[in-house]
Amino acid sequence: MAGGERPLVRVRGLRKSFGGNVVLDGVDLDVREGEVTVLLGPSGSGKSTLLRCVNHLETPDAGFVEIGGDIVGYHQNGARLHALRSRAVTRQRAQVGMVFQQFNLFPHMTLLENITEAPVAVRRLPRKQAAARARELLERVGLGSREDSYPRQLSGGQQQRVAIARALAMEPRLLLFDEPTSALDPELVGEVLAVIQDLALGGMTMIVVTHEIGFARKVADTVVFLDGGRIIESGPPADVLTDPRHERARSFLAAVL
Amino acid sequence: MTQYDTPGRSVTAPGTAPPESGPEPPDPGPEQAAADQAPPLGLHTEPSDKDLLAARLVPARHPGQWLSAGVVLVLFAMLVHTVVANHRFQWPVVGDYFLRGSIMHGLELTLWLTAAVMATGYLLGIGIAAMRLSGNPVLRGLSFGYVWLIRSVPPLVQLLFWYELASLYPRLSVGIPFGPEFADFRTAHLFSGILAAYVGLSLDVAAFAGEIVRGGILAVDPGQREAARALGLGEGRIFRRIVLPQAMPAIVPASGNLLIGMLKATSIVSVIAVQDLLYSTQLIYNQNFLIMPLLMVATLWYIVLTTLLSIGQFYVERYYARGRDRQGRPPARGLWQVARANIPLFGRVAGPGPVGL
Numbered sequence: 001m002a003g004g005e006r007p008l009v010r011v012r013g014l015r016k017s018f019g020g021n022v023v024l025d026g027v028d029l030d031v032r033e034g035e036v037t038v039l040l041g042p043s044g045s046g047k048s049t050l051l052r053c054v055n056h057l058e059t060p061d062a063g064f065v066e067i068g069g070d071i072v073g074y075h076q077n078g079a080r081l082h083a084l085r086s087r088a089v090t091r092q093r094a095q096v097g098m099v100f101q102q103f104n105l106f107p108h109m110t111l112l113e114n115i116t117e118a119p120v121a122v123r124r125l126p127r128k129q130a131a132a133r134a135r136e137l138l139e140r141v142g143l144g145s146r147e148d149s150y151p152r153q154l155s156g157g158q159q160q161r162v163a164i165a166r167a168l169a170m171e172p173r174l175l176l177f178d179e180p181t182s183a184l185d186p187e188l189v190g191e192v193l194a195v196i197q198d199l200a201l202g203g204m205t206m207i208v209v210t211h212e213i214g215f216a217r218k219v220a221d222t223v224v225f226l227d228g229g230r231i232i233e234s235g236p237p238a239d240v241l242t243d244p245r246h247e248r249a250r251s252f253l254a255a256v257l
Numbered sequence: 258m259t260q261y262d263t264p265g266r267s268v269t270a271p272g273t274a275p276p277e278s279g280p281e282p283p284d285p286g287p288e289q290a291a292a293d294q295a296p297p298l299g300l301h302t303e304p305s306d307k308d309l310l311a312a313r314l315v316p317a318r319h320p321g322q323w324l325s326a327g328v329v330l331v332l333f334a335m336l337v338h339t340v341v342a343n344h345r346f347q348w349p350v351v352g353d354y355f356l357r358g359s360i361m362h363g364l365e366l367t368l369w370l371t372a373a374v375m376a377t378g379y380l381l382g383i384g385i386a387a388m389r390l391s392g393n394p395v396l397r398g399l400s401f402g403y404v405w406l407i408r409s410v411p412p413l414v415q416l417l418f419w420y421e422l423a424s425l426y427p428r429l430s431v432g433i434p435f436g437p438e439f440a441d442f443r444t445a446h447l448f449s450g451i452l453a454a455y456v457g458l459s460l461d462v463a464a465f466a467g468e469i470v471r472g473g474i475l476a477v478d479p480g481q482r483e484a485a486r487a488l489g490l491g492e493g494r495i496f497r498r499i500v501l502p503q504a505m506p507a508i509v510p511a512s513g514n515l516l517i518g519m520l521k522a523t524s525i526v527s528v529i530a531v532q533d534l535l536y537s538t539q540l541i542y543n544q545n546f547l548i549m550p551l552l553m554v555a556t557l558w559y560i561v562l563t564t565l566l567s568i569g570q571f572y573v574e575r576y577y578a579r580g581r582d583r584q585g586r587p588p589a590r591g592l593w594q595v596a597r598a599n600i601p602l603f604g605r606v607a608g609p610g611p612v613g614l
């Protein structure tokens with residue numbers, strides 16, 4: 001990891017509250033190109049909100065997220081940040097893929113339609129080309145023969161793999177995972193983590209929220225520990241996971257391990 | 258038949274001698290099937306697992322259902338008889354007028370007025386639902402107020418209002434308030450009976466359609482919209498391709514109701530002398546006083562149209578059910594199977610064993 005290079009993702013001073021409830025309380029985070037960052041923390045610590053701010057599904061109250069040199073959701077003009085129109089936000093979002101805990105596949109579309117919808121609508125790929133690419137991706141996540149199935153005909157693990165293929169079809173620069181295996185039966189967790197690990201080996205930049213400590217140890221370049229809307233620990237997994245300095249991190253790890 | 262109506266033999270009935278229960282030949286005739294349904298077990302013999310596995314499953318009987326069905330059937334036959342046999346209905350007259358030219362014209366008007374009113378009403382209704390669900394408080398308030406007002410006023414009153422609008426504003430002009438006028442109209446010509454009917458009923462449908470569409474949209478999992486946004490889809494495309502198709506299963510049945518209701522509700526235009534199906538029959542019976550047979554003509558036509566619409570609704574519902582079950586396909590059952598399953602007399606014939614009758 002070249003130290004001098006500008007990180008792909010830079011989060012600075014991010015704050016967000018809902019009503020009086022402060023959910024993110026000044027978060028700074030860097031993610032370098034090709035790195036995997038695993039986000040740990042107790043429920044309600046603001047992990048999902050942080051991911052949603054990165055994708056501008058949530059608008060921060062203060063601070064900013066920068067991806068590839070562009071401020072997410074804003075256009076910089078001298079000393080001012082102008083909020084972007086929804087079309088421009090849409091274009092930014094297309095560079096960032098997101099995978100959800102509940103998969104959120106479109107139930108009324110076949111797997112192929114699920115995957116080709118955005119490339120055809122947003123990237124203006126010809127339908128044929130999008131379909132060919134979708135078949136490749138289904139093959140890659142181990143569902144090559146199921147393109148005409150509907151999501152409800154699949155197991156949770158299979159659905160999540162399709163959701164990953166759907167995100168990859170947009171050729172994103174960054175992939176966000178929000179507890180991708182938390183809704184799965186234990187025996188299905190492995191197949192989804194294997195796909196994510198494969199992406200990591202392929203050099204995909206990712207931020208992964210998960211409680212799978214074994215996965216974090218194996219795949220993460222950086223582990224970030226969030227508590228009460230602040231980052232309390234951050235570093236290589238060998239340090240953060242084996243010998244956390246912070247008491248809260250220690251008790252959390254003891255609880256999930 | 259009788260064997261089926263007797264209650265199953267009680268296992269512990271005193272005095273029942275334990276019959277031989279050797280291994281049974283697994284192929285009893287239809288007569289014997291009934292006799293074998295409760296494997297004869299004696300007082301002192303514990304049923305072995307083998308006996309239980311070989312035992313025949315007997316579905317629960319519902320003698321009460323059959324009895325009440327019989328009563329209903331008899332009452333229905335009596336009703337049909339009084340209608341058919343009562344010569345004052347004058348069925349030959351009904352037959353004479355059923356396909357008359359003026360009735361056909363009225364039918365045509367009813368059909369296209371219904372179609373135009375529903376199409377316009379739904380276009381407006383989708384807009385009203387979108388306003389109501391938007392983040393803009395002005396739009397939300399407007400659409401709420403609209404729905405409140407329209408739902409509060411009887412459709413007949415709305416119709417008369419538009420028809421009599423000329424008395425309120427004898428002249429309508431297009432221009433800048435307090436400034437120059439670009440054009441002006443005499444309203445008496447603007448709102449003929451048919452236009453008043455179209456405008457009044459469309460605005461009425463819009464309010465109800467708006468509520469139906471809004472309910473359907475609210476029933477869609479917010480995660481769907483979120484996932485579509487994360488993929489970079491635009492808001493318009495998300496609505497058309499992701500939200501609306503998933504709202505349809507909730508929208509279609511209520512809309513079918515509204516459509517059928519509106520088909521019949523168009524008959525109120527007869528009060529402002531629009532010649533729809535009902536008014537065409539009224540024009541005839543005002544001349545010849547054959548009131549009942551002509552009302553029957555209108556009634557039969559409404560029944561025919563409603564039936565066709567119900568069948569159409571069945572197929573639309575089936576289309577939007579795709580992907581909803583684990584088979585992923587719409588249920589393979591056709592209209593006839595569904596009708597059979599819902600008409601009590603045909604009964605639920607599923608389950609093992611023959612069924613009486």
Ligand SMILES: Nc1ncnc2c1ncn2[C@@H]1O[C@H](COP(=O)(O)OP(=O)(O)O)[C@@H](O)[C@H]1O
Pocket residue numbers: 018021023041042043044045046047048049050
């Ligand atoms: N849209 C929202 N409106 C109100 N409160 C919210 C919203 N989203 C999240 N929160 C609150 O923010 C806190 C953090 O949520 P979240 O980011 O989902 O935490 P995590 O993913 O770490 O469990 C929770 O207390 C949650 O109730």
Ligand SMILES: [Mg+2]
Pocket residue numbers: 047048049178179
């Ligand atoms: Mg969360």
